[in-house]
Amino acid sequence: MDRINIGLFGFGTVGEGLWQALEKVDTGRAVIKKICIKNPDKGRSIPSTFFTVNPDDIFQDDEINLIVEVIDDDKFAYDIVVRALNKGISVVSGNKKMLAYHLPELIEMQQKTGAALLYDASACGSIPVIRNLEEYYDNDLLISVKGILNGSSNFILSKIFNEKISYDTALKMAQDLGFAESNPTFDVDGFDALFKLVIITMHAFGEYVNPDKLLNFGISNLSEDDIRFAREKDVRIKLVGQVEKLDDTNITLFVLPQLITRDKYIYSVEDEFNGVVIKGEFYYKQFMFGQGAGSKPTGSAVLSDITARFHDYRYEYKKYHRSTKFCYTENHTIRVYLRYESDSDLSLFNFSEITERYWSKEYKYVVGKISLADLIRIKGELRQRNLFLAAYP
Amino acid sequence: MDRINIGLFGFGTVGEGLWQALEKVDTGRAVIKKICIKNPDKGRSIPSTFFTVNPDDIFQDDEINLIVEVIDDDKFAYDIVVRALNKGISVVSGNKKMLAYHLPELIEMQQKTGAALLYDASACGSIPVIRNLEEYYDNDLLISVKGILNGSSNFILSKIFNEKISYDTALKMAQDLGFAESNPTFDVDGFDALFKLVIITMHAFGEYVNPDKLLNFGISNLSEDDIRFAREKDVRIKLVGQVEKLDDTNITLFVLPQLITRDKYIYSVEDEFNGVVIKGEFYYKQFMFGQGAGSKPTGSAVLSDITARFHDYRYEYKKYHRSTKFCYTENHTIRVYLRYESDSDLSLFNFSEITERYWSKEYKYVVGKISLADLIRIKGELRQRNLFLAAYP
Numbered sequence: 185m186d187r188i189n190i191g192l193f194g195f196g197t198v199g200e201g202l203w204q205a206l207e208k209v210d211t212g213r214a215v216i217k218k219i220c221i222k223n224p225d226k227g228r229s230i231p232s233t234f235f236t237v238n239p240d241d242i243f244q245d246d247e248i249n250l251i252v253e254v255i256d257d258d259k260f261a262y263d264i265v266v267r268a269l270n271k272g273i274s275v276v277s278g279n280k281k282m283l284a285y286h287l288p289e290l291i292e293m294q295q296k297t298g299a300a301l302l303y304d305a306s307a308c309g310s311i312p313v314i315r316n317l318e319e320y321y322d323n324d325l326l327i328s329v330k331g332i333l334n335g336s337s338n339f340i341l342s343k344i345f346n347e348k349i350s351y352d353t354a355l356k357m358a359q360d361l362g363f364a365e366s367n368p369t370f371d372v373d374g375f376d377a378l379f380k381l382v383i384i385t386m387h388a389f390g391e392y393v394n395p396d397k398l399l400n401f402g403i404s405n406l407s408e409d410d411i412r413f414a415r416e417k418d419v420r421i422k423l424v425g426q427v428e429k430l431d432d433t434n435i436t437l438f439v440l441p442q443l444i445t446r447d448k449y450i451y452s453v454e455d456e457f458n459g460v461v462i463k464g465e466f467y468y469k470q471f472m473f474g475q476g477a478g479s480k481p482t483g484s485a486v487l488s489d490i491t492a493r494f495h496d497y498r499y500e501y502k503k504y505h506r507s508t509k510f511c512y513t514e515n516h517t518i519r520v521y522l523r524y525e526s527d528s529d530l531s532l533f534n535f536s537e538i539t540e541r542y543w544s545k546e547y548k549y550v551v552g553k554i555s556l557a558d559l560i561r562i563k564g565e566l567r568q569r570n571l572f573l574a575a576y577p
Numbered sequence: 578m579d580r581i582n583i584g585l586f587g588f589g590t591v592g593e594g595l596w597q598a599l600e601k602v603d604t605g606r607a608v609i610k611k612i613c614i615k616n617p618d619k620g621r622s623i624p625s626t627f628f629t630v631n632p633d634d635i636f637q638d639d640e641i642n643l644i645v646e647v648i649d650d651d652k653f654a655y656d657i658v659v660r661a662l663n664k665g666i667s668v669v670s671g672n673k674k675m676l677a678y679h680l681p682e683l684i685e686m687q688q689k690t691g692a693a694l695l696y697d698a699s700a701c702g703s704i705p706v707i708r709n710l711e712e713y714y715d716n717d718l719l720i721s722v723k724g725i726l727n728g729s730s731n732f733i734l735s736k737i738f739n740e741k742i743s744y745d746t747a748l749k750m751a752q753d754l755g756f757a758e759s760n761p762t763f764d765v766d767g768f769d770a771l772f773k774l775v776i777i778t779m780h781a782f783g784e785y786v787n788p789d790k791l792l793n794f795g796i797s798n799l800s801e802d803d804i805r806f807a808r809e810k811d812v813r814i815k816l817v818g819q820v821e822k823l824d825d826t827n828i829t830l831f832v833l834p835q836l837i838t839r840d841k842y843i844y845s846v847e848d849e850f851n852g853v854v855i856k857g858e859f860y861y862k863q864f865m866f867g868q869g870a871g872s873k874p875t876g877s878a879v880l881s882d883i884t885a886r887f888h889d890y891r892y893e894y895k896k897y898h899r900s901t902k903f904c905y906t907e908n909h910t911i912r913v914y915l916r917y918e919s920d921s922d923l924s925l926f927n928f929s930e931i932t933e934r935y936w937s938k939e940y941k942y943v944v945g946k947i948s949l950a951d952l953i954r955i956k957g958e959l960r961q962r963n964l965f966l967a968a969y970p
Contacts, residue, residue, distance in 0.1 A: 205859050209716045304713075310860035312713040319712075319890070320697075320705040320881050323602045449866070452845070466598050466877035467703035470867035473842070475860055484859035488713050497712070500888060 185249065185494055188214040191242035193264050194255035195219050195228065195235070197362065198278055198305070201483020202254065203230065214490055218242050222255075243267060250493060251275045252486060254305075258282040265301065269293045274300040274498075276489040278482065280307065284379035284395045287386055291501055300498035305485035307380040308333060308458045309476040312488070316472070317387040318499050321462060329388045330426035331460035332453045333380040333439075335477030336364040336371035337403050337423045342454045344411060345420050351406055363456050363477055373402035373567065374423060374439040381425035381437055388427055389435050389510045390503025397512075399560045400439040405572045409547045410523050419443040420451055421574060429510065436516040438556060441574040443521060449473075514557035523549045524571040532565055534558045551576055578642065578887055581607040584635035586657050587648035588612050588621065588628070590755065591671055591698070594876020595647065596623065607883055611635050615648075636660060643886055644668045645879060651675040658694065662686045667693040667891075669882040671875065673700065677772035677788045680779055684894055693891035698878035700773040701726060701851045702869040705881070709865070710780040711892050714855060722781045723819035724853035725846045726773040726832075728870030729757040729764035730796050730816045735847045737804060738813050744799055756849050756870055766795035766960065767816060767832040774818035774830055781820055782828050782903045783896025790905075792953045793832040798965045802940045803916050812836040813844055814967060822903065829909040831949060834967040836914060842866075907950035914969040916942045922962050927951045944969055 192199060199219070206214060219234045220242050228235065242248055251268040253261050253275060261279040265286075268275045270293070277283065283290070283303055294301055304314045308331070317329070332338050336358050343354035355372070358364040364371050378400040386392055403423055414421050422444045427437035444451045449471045453459035458476025463469045475481035503509070517536065524530050525548070533554055540551035559566075559573075566573060585592060592612070599607060612627045613635050621628065635641055644661040646654050646668060654672040658679075661668045663686070670676065676683070676696055687694055697707045701724070710722070725731050729751050736747035748765070751757035757764050771793040779785055796816055807814050815837045820830035837844045842864045846852035851869025856862045868874035896902070910929065917923050918941070926947060933944035952959075952966075959966060 201859070205718065208858060209718060310857075310863060312709055315713060316705055316709070319885065320708060322884055323598075323877075323880060325598065325602060325877055325880075464703075464877065465601060466594070466873040466880075468868050468874065470703060470865070472863070472865050474863035480859040481861065484716075484718055484857065487716060487718075487859075491715055492712065495893060 185496065186213065188250050188490060188493060189217045189247045190214065190490065191245065191248040191251050192216050192219045193239070193242070193251065193253045195221050196254070196256070197479045198254040198482045198486060200229065201479035201481075202252070202486045203483070204480065205483045205487045209487065213494065217248055218245060239264065243271065249273065250490065252490065254278045254486060258285070262286055265290065266293065269297050269299045269301065272297050272299050274493060275302070276305070276486055277301060277303045278305045278486060280376065280379035280383060284382040287383070288392050291504065294498070300493070302489040302492060302497070302499070303383070304489050305482055307383050308460060309335070309474070309478070310481035310485050311458055311460060311472050311474040311476065313384060313460050313472060314387050317384065317462075321388070321464065322502055325464040325466050326388060326429065327463045327465060328426060328428040329384055329460060329462050330424060330428070330450070332422055332450050332458050333377040333425045333460075333476070334371055334374070334423060335456035335458060335475070336368070337377075338453065338458070339363050339456045340372065341403060341421055341423065345414075346454070369404070372404045374400035377423060377425040377439045381427060381439060385427045385435070385437055386501070386504060387499070389429065390501070390506055391435060391510045391512055392504070393437065393512045397560070398438060399556060399563055401441070401563070401566050401573055402439075403441055405567065405570065406441070407523065407572060410572045410574070413521070413523070413549065414443055417443065419445050422450055422453070424450065424575070430513065430516060433511060434513040435510045436513055436556060441572075443574050443576045514555070514560055516556045517553050518556055518559070519551070519553050519576050521549060521551050521574045521576040522571060523547070525569070529569050529571050532562050578889065579606065581643050581883060581886060582610045582640045583607065583883065584638065584641040584644050585609050585612045586632070586635070586644065586646045588614050589647070589649070590872045591647040591875045591879060593622065594872035594874075595645070595879045596876070597873065598876045598880045602880065606887065610641055611638060632657065636664065642666060643883065645883065646670045646672060647879060648672065651678070655679055658683065659686065662690050662692045662694065665690050665692050667695070667886060669698070669879055670694060670696045671698045671879060673769065673772035673776060677775040680776070681785050684897065687891070693886070695882040695885060695890070695892070696776070697882050698875055700776050701853060702728070702867070702871070703874035703878050704851055704853060704865050704867040704869065706777060706853050706865060707780050710777065710855075714781070714857065715895055718857040718859050719781060719822070720856040720858060721819060721821040722777055722853060722855050723817060723821070723843070725815055725843050725851050726770040726818045726853075726869070727764055727767070727816060728849035728851060728868070729761070730770075731846065731851070732756050732849045733765065734796065734814055734816065738807075739847070762797070765797045767793035770816060770818040770832045774820060774832060778820045778828070778830055779894070779897060780892070782822065783894070783899055784828060784903045784905055785897070786830065786905045790953070791831060792949060792956055794834070794956070794959055794966055795832075796834055798960065798963065799834070800916065800965060803965045803967070806914070806916070806942065807836055810836065812838050815843055815846070817843065817968070823906065823909060826904060827906040828903045829906055829949060834965070836967050836969045907948070907953055909949045910946050911949055911952070912944070912946050912969050914942060914944050914967045915964060916940070917964040918962070922964050925955050925958055
């Protein structure tokens with residue numbers, strides 16, 4: 185492509201960041217031609233002539249040769265991506281939820297139509313994790329990818345641990361700063377991290393797993409007792425997504441709070457930053473660290489996806505197309521810390537071994553081993569009860 | 578390329594690491610066919626049928642479609658690379674010195690012959706810094722690249738600062754562990770870091786500067802006084818290479834020890850690890866961290882360069898080919914700590930401002946501002962005298 189005329193969907197935080205990045209870079213070769221928005225009455229920082237509420241104004245403009253989609257609504261995002269790919273127009277997307285639920289069909293669609301779908305901005309904002317997994321760590325030496333994938337929940341945990349602010353106050357701060365949604369479940373209950381992990385797993389190990397089948401548990405149940413427990417053990421609680429090779433054929437993945445010791449790289453990932461540790465058989469550990477959220481970092485990540493199209497860059501999904509692939513398994517034992525309230529809570533859990541137990545009227549916990557499959561079986565219950573669960577490696 | 582038949586030059590640390598990585602990965606599509614070595618009498622871990630001392634055995638084998646060069650001798654490496662490119666055969670190289678001195682002509686040669694030259698393994702071992710600068714940070718938002726680029730000297734500094742081991746003992750340890758050459762100048766005097774920085778600068782800002790024109794000063798003059806000074810100020814001394822955009826047209830680069838405060842990412846980069854901080858206008862700072870030296874990490878980095886050829890990957894040198902490019906300038910002021918012995922040493926330095934001064938019979942230092950041009954003018958003298966110089970930002 186010599187010149188990229190962008191049809192942009194969405195002009196929220198990321199859309200504005202992209203606009204500013206393009207203004208700053210002034211490539212002259214990539215310009216936003218039209219922006220489709222939902223609400224025409226909202227005040228905008230750029231001339232109204234750019235805006236439309238009708239997707240057709242973008243899809244029927246033959247000069248537009250790249251669709252960039254940075255809207256929240258995953259269903260609408262899906263429609264846009266499918267429509268663009270079917271028209272043979274390449275797409276840059278930042279919608280992790282949409283991607284996590286539809287990757288296989290979107291991969292097939294790219295193959296069929298020849299159009300490309302890029303989404304490095306969807307996982308870890310400004311850290312180029314997908315492209316590195318796709319291009320650089322493209323061989324069997326990869327052992328695991330593990331990281332802090334959600335900036336909002338990490339911001340909250342940093343405030344709690346470093347400034348001794350309460351969970352509720354920290355959440356309010358994150359919302360005021362624009363890191364967390366008004367409905368914070370997406371962030372604090374590990375859904376956002378899970379969707380990113382599903383995308384990462386595709387590019388790390390070539391395996392796709394529907395998010396609904398996976399375990400995610402977040403930090404919304406975190407109590408003062410859990411925080412004190414972590415402090416006493418000199419560890420920090422971080423919300424971690426991880427995918428790991430178990431043997432030559434199996435991988436496992438989940439999103440859980442984890443008790444992280446000082447010697448771990450992600451121990452020092454603070455505030456809204458993301459950090460990803462890539463472990464391999466030959467290169468030990470690589471650590472990539474950067475801003476995972478926010479208007480400008482994400483906008484510039486979208487820009488990198490856009491300029492990659494100048495060179496016709498596309499994901500090849502090499503690992504996904506291999507004949508011998510890794511399979512996801514739930515058959516994996518995790519050591520966890522579980523804080524619970526009642527015996528009926530505890531009876532939910534099928535521990536294979538309990539190595540530590542504390543009981544008082546106010547605070548009860550066990551440390552023990554449990555299978556991932558057992559946790560997935562009861563995941564619907566976990567958030568309903570007054571309990572907190574964290575991996576304790 | 579469907580199948581890669583490798584002609585390998587060199588079977589030292591990196592060559593063996595590559596062999597092991599290929600065995601482990603077992604792509605079946607990339608195999609080492611012939612290995613050219615200097616010394617046929619040395620004991621080898623693999624069958625002797627693989628070896629030859631005659632380069633023609635590789636160059637005249639029409640089945641060989643990729644040359645991999647991991648030898649120490651930069652002049653011989655240059656001959657190999659030129660011969661291969663001129664024959665239209667692509668090359669993977671790990672020789673930073675050869676690259677740093679010959680990049681422009683090697684770029685031209687690639688354009689002319691259509692063959693590709695890849696060398697991600699040459700800078701920072703297992704950290705994919707070149708490819709990321711080339712592909713991901715390919716726009717004007719980049720502000721600086723700064724990092725610990727040499728594992729051996731960092732290992733020595735870690736031992737000194739964390740374990741209070743003397744410089745000489747730490748150097749001996751590094752040599753025993755195979756991190757440092759028997760002639761350690763290449764590592765400890767900042768030449769290795771400088772060559773890597775020249776390569777990084779090409780891919781970060783599209784500008785080439787001959788290493789001889791640049792300032793590099795290392796840690797071989799470090800004394801107990803300098804170490805005590807750093808400890809008293811609660812900083813660590815790290816050997817840092819950095820390239821930085823000064824304005825819209827100028828960049829500057831140099832390799833110097835630096836006094837690093839606790840709040841900096843590279844403060845915690847220890848032992849033989851490398852760490853690179855990429856700073857941009859929109860994404861604040863990205864930090865990449867990993868093993869920068871050693872057989873397996875570097876071997877696996879070479880492997881990534883090899884497998885990239887399956888997809889005909891090549892560096893595009895986009896920034897180098899731009900009409901408006903950045904220019905290197907020495908016109909830049911640095912704040913430094915200078916420990917010196919005699920007034921004649923001090924008179925070498927043309928400080929524009931001195932902000933701190935200490936004098937006793939045993940130990941004398943100044944902290945002040947000096948221009949990079951002035952330092953380059955006297956760089957031949959620096960190592961001859963009993964003085965130590967470090968940037969003190």
